[in-house]
Amino acid sequence: MAENFFECVYAVVRRIPPGKVATYKLIADILDTRDARRVGHALHANPDGSRTPCHRVVFSDGRLAPGYAFGGPNGQRRKLELEGVTFIDGNVDLSTHLWQPT
Template sequence: MAAQYITDVHDVASSIPRGRVTTYGSIASFLTLGSARMVGWAMNKCLPGEEVPAHRVLNRKGELSGRNAFSTPTLMQERLEAEGVSVTDNKVDNFAELFWNPTELLE
């Protein structure tokens, strides 16, 4: 069961379009997991070589709260900026405009 939940989280994260972001809570709601922390735990299980864009998953305020899980604390920001996402003080600028809702997968 746990492996399926991690796979489901990674599948949703892999669907986030380049240059867009979502939140741990949005993924949790979409998958009916009940907790944004569960999504954070699953994102922390991304293995090297997996192409899960964990850098596109933020906290509800648009902050790069998962940045310390990356190999360097600036890598999350660097990856976002490489996609054209502006970040100031560890927070995505224009967060509301760049927000991607996982329910778009159902459309």
């Protein structure tokens, strides 16, 4: 385990393959915690997206972050679509693209 919780979050997020998405709750569960908020804070504290694809992390409902994330509410959706993720009514199709820890 990483010394910092944030590092651990980044590591998990980087583990998500293209075309897949993870939820804050899922990552929290992997890190043996129940606080999804911590995960969210970690991604927000993330230095830059080049290192950690935060755009692959969504709400448990398949909803994206409040909007001001990633330089545009549409930005994330476009990125995910480019990776092969499908959207339903503006939400990520978790039933199809939810990443499962191996």
